[in-house]
Amino acid sequence: MDHQNEVQEVAQQQRIDNLDRNLLNALQQDARTPYAELAKRFEVSPATVHVRVEKLKQAGIITGTQVLLAPRPLGYQICCFIGINLKAAGDYPAVLAKLEALPEVIEAYYTTGHYSIFIKIMCRNIDALHRLLVDQIQSIEQIQSTETLLSLSQPIARQIQP
């Protein structure tokens, strides 16, 4: 609404001090850590923690919080990546719209290199993957070819270091 917001969205690299970095690191481990505990840990007052976290939100550095769900107990056994090549570069928006409609597509990247679009899939089992691939993905007319990388395990999973 006012122009100050636009300026913030340009969001260049911000000044972040040590306390900010500590808070971000802690909240990356557990977004519900009580501010009182963070205050004790980093030897400031709970009010300061509160103010800093608010500022980090305002600055667009903290964009939200989420619970992490284990795929296995929810019945998701398969994680895979699919590299997609398009018939024409201009088909990108149309294909993306179709991928967005598939809940199993949890990430999509527009990439340079071997593929035009690169997606991450989570689905229940091999059968579901097979059907998804054949019925939903390879049947998209603008797709020329796909290549599947099946993930057998994910030994590293972490976030960027603030």
Added chain:
Amino acid sequence: MDHQNEVQEVAQQQRIDNLDRNLLNALQQDARTPYAELAKRFEVSPATVHVRVEKLKQAGIITGTQVLLAPRPLGYQICCFIGINLKAAGDYPAVLAKLEALPEVIEAYYTTGHYSIFIKIMCRNIDALHRLLVDQIQSIEQIQSTETLLSLSQPIARQIQP
């Protein structure tokens, strides 16, 4: 570390009712939504919300919470994937250990298909990526070849549907 998780994850598909699913969906959007608000939204008492969330944690379905950080304002401009081929399959643990030591490697997958190991990288700029690739990754002796996919944008980013 990974193998202990696997044992727990043998945890087959759990009984999840509609309330559980609603709570998981809401907490995926915002892990700090007050239980009182969730209670109102789903027409149960706050205590019930609390009990359900605790059970979902006990069951290993909720594995944690985290804040989401915007890479850009923290100075991370580059996201890319690197497919790695090893000289010998047995080199996997040694290479993984070296990758784990690089903070820019935020995800690693053991995959079938074109590559042996597939990693996701976040780093500050092209120069940093160049140095990382040449000095830290391609110099790992057990690595035979790498292939880089640079991400230009990420139009889809979401989680699995409980």
Added chain:
DNA sequence: GATGAAAAAATTTGCGG
């Protein structure tokens, strides 16, 4: 900016349906 203390809100527990 940071703080301590007060006010407001949310979490957590135990008892009774």
Added chain:
DNA sequence: CCGCAAATTTTTTCATC
């Protein structure tokens, strides 16, 4: 398994440094 209500903790505000 649920909900009520009390007890405890946390979050949030604000005047002051």
